[in-house]
Structures are given as structure tokens and as C-alpha cells.
Amino acid sequence: TKTFDVNAIRQDFPILSQEVNGKPLVYLDNGASAQKPQAVLDAMDRYYREMHSNVHRGAHTLGDRATTAFEGARETVRAFLNAGSTREIVWTRGTTEAINLVANGLAPRLKEGDEILVSHMEHHANIVPWQMIAERTGAKVVPIQVTPEGELDMASFTSLLNDRTRILAITHVSNVLGTVNPIAPLIEQAKKQGVLTLIDGAQAVPHFQPDVQALGCDFYVFSSHKLFGPTGIGALYGRAELLEEMPPYQGGGEMIERVSFERTTWNVLPYKFEAGTPAIAEAVGLAAAIDYLNNLDRAAMEAAESALLQRANELVETVPGMSIIGTARRKVPVMSFKIEGLHPSDIGTLLDQQGIAIRTGHHCAMPLMDFYGVPGTARASFAFYNTQQEVEKLFTGLQKIQRLFT
Ligand code: PMP
Numbered sequence: 001t002k003t004f005d006v007n008a009i010r011q012d013f014p015i016l017s018q019e020v021n022g023k024p025l026v027y028l029d030n031g032a033s034a035q036k037p038q039a040v041l042d043a044m045d046r047y048y049r050e051m052h053s054n055v056h057r058g059a060h061t062l063g064d065r066a067t068t069a070f071e072g073a074r075e076t077v078r079a080f081l082n083a084g085s086t087r088e089i090v091w092t093r094g095t096t097e098a099i100n101l102v103a104n105g106l107a108p109r110l111k112e113g114d115e116i117l118v119s120h121m122e123h124h125a126n127i128v129p130w131q132m133i134a135e136r137t138g139a140k141v142v143p144i145q146v147t148p149e150g151e152l153d154m155a156s157f158t159s160l161l162n163d164r165t166r167i168l169a170i171t172h173v174s175n176v177l178g179t180v181n182p183i184a185p186l187i188e189q190a191k192k193q194g195v196l197t198l199i200d201g202a203q204a205v206p207h208f209q210p211d212v213q214a215l216g217c218d219f220y221v222f223s224s225h226k227l228f229g230p231t232g233i234g235a236l237y238g239r240a241e242l243l244e245e246m247p248p249y250q251g252g253g254e255m256i257e258r259v260s261f262e263r264t265t266w267n268v269l270p271y272k273f274e275a276g277t278p279a280i281a282e283a284v285g286l287a288a289a290i291d292y293l294n295n296l297d298r299a300a301m302e303a304a305e306s307a308l309l310q311r312a313n314e315l316v317e318t319v320p321g322m323s324i325i326g327t328a329r330r331k332v333p334v335m336s337f338k339i340e341g342l343h344p345s346d347i348g349t350l351l352d353q354q355g356i357a358i359r360t361g362h363h364c365a366m367p368l369m370d371f372y373g374v375p376g377t378a379r380a381s382f383a384f385y386n387t388q389q390e391v392e393k394l395f396t397g398l399q400k401i402q403r404l405f406t
Contacts, residue, residue, distance in 0.1 A: 004300035009385050012037040012292070016385060023355025026390045031175050031334055031381030032359050033225045034206055036289070040229055043288035044281045055280055056254065056271075070280050073287035074270075077235045080290045081220060082211040087240050087269040091278050094234035095202040096125040098221035099169070101236060101273060102198055103129040105246030106167060109196075112138030116167045117160055117195075119144040119152055119181075120371055121174045124364040126200045130169060139166070146371060150177035150326035157186065161193060168197045172204035176363045176377065177326025178309075178334030180204070187217050196242070202226055206383065207305060207332040209298065212237050224282065228383075229289035233282035236273075243269050250275040301384045308382045308391055309333040315395040319402050325377050333382035336363075339398065341406040344378040350401045356394055 010016050013035050018025050027035060047069060053062035055070045074086045083089055092098040110116075116130045120143045130141045142165075145156035152170075161168075168190040173180050187197045198219040201210055205222045212220045219242075223234040238246075248255055248266055252275035257265040266272045312335050316322050321340030339347060348360035361376040362369045369376060380394055 002295060002297040004297040004304060004384075006304060006385065006387055009296070010387075012039065013385055014038055014041075020355045020357070021353050026354075026356040026386075026393050028380040028382060028386065028390070028394060029357045029359045030206065030383035030386075031203060031226070031363075031379065033231070034228045034383055035385070036228055036230065036285075037292050039292045040285045040288045044230065044285040047281050047284045052281070054277055066280055069284050070278070073283040076287035076290050080205075080209065080294075081235075081237050082213050083237050084213060085240065088237055088243065090236040090238065090243070090270040090273045091283060092221070092234050092236050092273075093232060093279070094223035094225070095123075095200060095221050096129075096223075098219075098234055098236035099125055099198065099200065100129045101249040102219050102221070102238065102246075103133045104249055105243075106196065107133045107137055108247065110134075110137035110139040110166060113164055114139040114166045115160075115162070115164045116141050116169060117144060117157075117165055118142070118169050119171065120146040121150070121152070121177060121179065121365065121368050122169075122171055123175055123200065123202070124366070125202075126169055126171060126198075127367070130167075143367065144170070146368070149328055150174065150179050151328045152179070152181050152186075154182075158189075161189060161195065163193070165190075165193065165195050168195050169200070170198075171200040171202075172210065173201075173207070173332050173334075174326070174365075174368075175203045175334070175381075176336050176365045176368055176379065177328060178203075178331040178336075178381075179326060179328035180330040180332060182330075183217070184215060187215055191216060203332065203334070208302060218242055224286040224289065227286070227289055228292065229286035230282045233279040233286055235286075240269060243273070248272050248275070252276045254278075296384070305333045305382065305384055308386055308388065309335065311388055311391045312380070312382075312394070315391070318395055319398045321402065321406065322398065325372055325374070333386075334379065335381075336377040336379045338374060338377060339402055339406075342401065344374075344376045346405070347378040347398070347401060350405070351394070351397050354393075354397045354400075356397050358394075 051065040145153040201222040220237040255275040325336040344360040
């Protein structure tokens, strides 16, 4: 039976049991990048010690081992997303590269006057690639409005979805606000109008498991490093029919069927999109992270995460002048905030002196900062290995800063 015991879990993450600036580390910057369990470190170490070779070049045993581990990892990601086939799982460097790949691949479908719907709460990774493609094709990027609470304005969505809309590219979870967007009805409405959908799952997958078939989206993307896996790799789920239609993103080895100076043809899916030697050890590490998560009681984990956010919300009133940015009804444990009279970057520095790591700044979401009229926010983002005691330490730290500096 699967269990969820936060104290036991913390033992699985070696980086957490250290002191920073003379204080026990309280790591609350998981939204930027999460820490890795020993199982991930071991899997990558074992891969390099026992299996490493290039993949898909089969003439020898190590090549077979590496290929088996690499393709096994693809199957693990397929199962994690509940995609129908490993042909629909493309390795990328991360969310950013995945979105660039899709934007580039859909460009041939776009023409002057077409519209790409995004939202006002997107990360730059889900804005800029579309702007670049819009520039090339004459299409336009249109943002769906956000409410002051940090929810998607559904009336804005309905009014903006029209017969010029070609693509809906939207985040599942906001990295700044923690808002969980109601993507199922959005996808459903978009599909009815023949609009393609891309979901940015970067901040969703660390907290819950999506089901791409149930959602019915065309593309779903995420980064390994936020999902307790290594940096340098991520995945793109794409519906096979669309991936077949899309041109390759990069050219080189692996992605071809046959090359001649007269004519080159492409490899089958997913290899058509995987030019060059891939991040093999990283794929193995990501699969180990997913296996690790699969061994936890996910319902208990989600309940524990909600309890962390609830405790944080309760403690806000203990810090004079503190207010939360983003009070959506459905949130993952991410808390952006400001404190009157204090600059976010000073809050970050002063917390760091107490061993508490948060992130401050615009969080790669400048349009959202403009919407709230702030240069940046301070953001605490929790993971399942954080404790109630750590939430309390954050607030004790904030109380201290507020007393000393305002
Ligand atoms: N989208 C969202 C919602 C994110 O939070 C992030 C990372 N902060 C990205 C995209 C980009 O991810 P990466 O830098 O791993 O490509």
C-alpha cells in the first residue's frame, strides 16, 4: 500500500537536510525548480556506471541497454500523462523548447489575421514563441483577461473565441498565482470551434497528474526539473495526427529516414522531432522521478499540500501590511505576496539570511505584473516535502522582517 509520511519523504531528498546561512534550509522555491530524491540521483548514476552509450545505434550491448532505458523512460512519461502511444511523446529540453517546437510546427497553418489566444497570466515561455510566429505569419496574439482574484475571466474567453481563432495556448496552473485553470471546459469549447489547444503543464504536474486523453487537448508540455527530475529535459505530448503534419523543428541525425543531396525524408514519430543525441541520462532520471511519485499516496499528498496552503493563508494576518496576490478558489500551494513598505527583493534577501529560500521578481510574467501594477512579487511555492513547521518558519521570518524594516 502507498503511504505519505512527510518526515520519511524528507529523508529521500538529501539536499533538504543542510544548513544555509547557519539555519536549517527551508526550501520554498519549488515553482522555480524542485529538488531531487535520492532515487533520481541513483538512477542517473547507475545509468552512467552500467549502461551509457549512444541510443538507437544498436550494434552492441551497451547501446541496447541505453536504448532500453531511454525508451522505457518514454513509456513512463506516456503512462504518467495517459497518452495513447509513445509516438506522441517527444523529448525536448523543457517546457520552453516544447512550446517553441509546437509554435514553429503550427506556423504553416497560420495566415494574416489569424488569432492565437493566450491568457494574461502566461509565463513568457507561452507568450514569446507565439509572438515570434505571429510576426512571421501575420497572425495576432490575443490575451484572455484575468480577474482581480487571479482567475481566468470566462466571459473574456467566450467573447474572444471567434472564427479567426486558430490556437488556444494556456497554462494549466499559474506560476505566479497558483491558480488552477478550468482547462477541461476551455478545451471543449475550443475543440467545438476547431481551435487547436496547447496546455502548459509546467506548474501543474508537480502537484497533480493530468490525463491528456480525458482532457482532449492537442498538446501538453512540461519540464522535468519542476517534477523532481533533472534539468535539461522535458516532454511534449502531441496528438499523432498533428505531429505527423508538423514540419521537423531541427535537422540533423536521428530525425531522418534517408538523406541524399537530392531529397531527405523524415523519420517516424517521435524521432522526427529529436535531432541529435538526446539527453539520455536525464530521461532516465525523469522516469525515476515519476516512479518515485507513483509510489506515494497521491490523494494524501494533495491533501497535505492543500493543508500547507491553508496554514499559510491563516497566517497572513499575523504580518501587518501583508497581502496575497492571487486568491483563486482552486489553487496549488503557491503564494505570491507583498508587504507594505518592503520591496520584494529585500524580503527575499532577508529571508535568505534566515535560511528560507523564496523567489522574488516578475517570475517571467511581466504582463501579469503590469495587470497588478507591481514591479514584482515575493513568492513562496511549496512542494509535498515541505512541512507545516516550515510554513510557520516563513511567517516568523516575515514578522521579524516587517518589525525591523518598516
Ligand atoms: N511555463 C510555466 C508556467 C513555468 O512556470 C515555467 C518555468 N518557470 C515555464 C513555462 C518554463 O519552463 P522551463 O524554463 O523549464 O522551460
